[in-house]
Amino acid sequence: MDPASTLALFRQMKKQLGQLDAWFDAAKAAGTAKSFDPNVLLQARLAPDQFPLARQIQIACDTAKLAASRLTGIEVPSQPDTETTFDELRTRVHSVVAILGGLEVAHFEGAADRSITQPRWEGKTLSGADYLVEHALPNFYFHLAHVYAILRHNGVGLGKRDYLGALSFRAP
Numbered sequence: 001m002d003p004a005s006t007l008a009l010f011r012q013m014k015k016q017l018g019q020l021d022a023w024f025d026a027a028k029a030a031g032t033a034k035s036f037d038p039n040v041l042l043q044a045r046l047a048p049d050q051f052p053l054a055r056q057i058q059i060a061c062d063t064a065k066l067a068a069s070r071l072t073g074i075e076v077p078s079q080p081d082t083e084t085t086f087d088e089l090r091t092r093v094h095s096v097v098a099i100l101g102g103l104e105v106a107h108f109e110g111a112a113d114r115s116i117t118q119p120r121w122e123g124k125t126l127s128g129a130d131y132l133v134e135h136a137l138p139n140f141y142f143h144l145a146h147v148y149a150i151l152r153h154n155g156v157g158l159g160k161r162d163y164l165g166a167l168s169f170r171a172p
Contacts, residue, residue: 001129003108006071009137013064014100016144019165020057021093023151023158024086030156039085044150053150055081057089060143061096067136068103071111071128 031038042054051059058081069076076099083089114128126135148163 001112001132003105003111006108006111006132007103007105009132010064010068010100010103013067013137013140014097015165016140017061017064017093017097017100019163020060020144020147021090021097023147023156023162024090026158026162027086027151027156030154034155041151041154041156042084042086042089044154046146046150046153050146053147054083054089056143056146056150058083058092060140060147061092063136063140063143065096065099067132067140068100070116071114071132072103072107074103074107 027038027041031041043052045052058079062079065076068074077095079092079095083092110128111132112127112129114131115125116128116131117123117125148158152158
């Protein structure tokens, strides 16, 4: 992957985190309309062996910022997983959006050929290009889709356009 294409993928992750931020407003509106504290949704899950909503959000954020860090060599702050409200999670999302917003094409020079590893991979590595395509992007969208699904499952009024966000249409 060339650096410009790689940056474009991170811009899309940034956009999707912006959509996630808007879902928080929809969750709060659902709570108000149905007279419940929307923060109870943060412990909701689709299956008993699945992470709850708050953890899904944390992992989506971490996947995006750690992928950026691993591919660029830029240090990113560690964030403790202590959020218990949508407002606290919104702060986390905004911090990751800011990190992704600071990325430039030059940061990704040589990223495709970097050797990427993680402790749970037991010494195995992936090239930067393979890491991004085979691990980081699918992991990010897996957790983002679960956030969307948990909210929908619990009656939050979201639709496909809320997931996709604005599209870059051009006139014919």
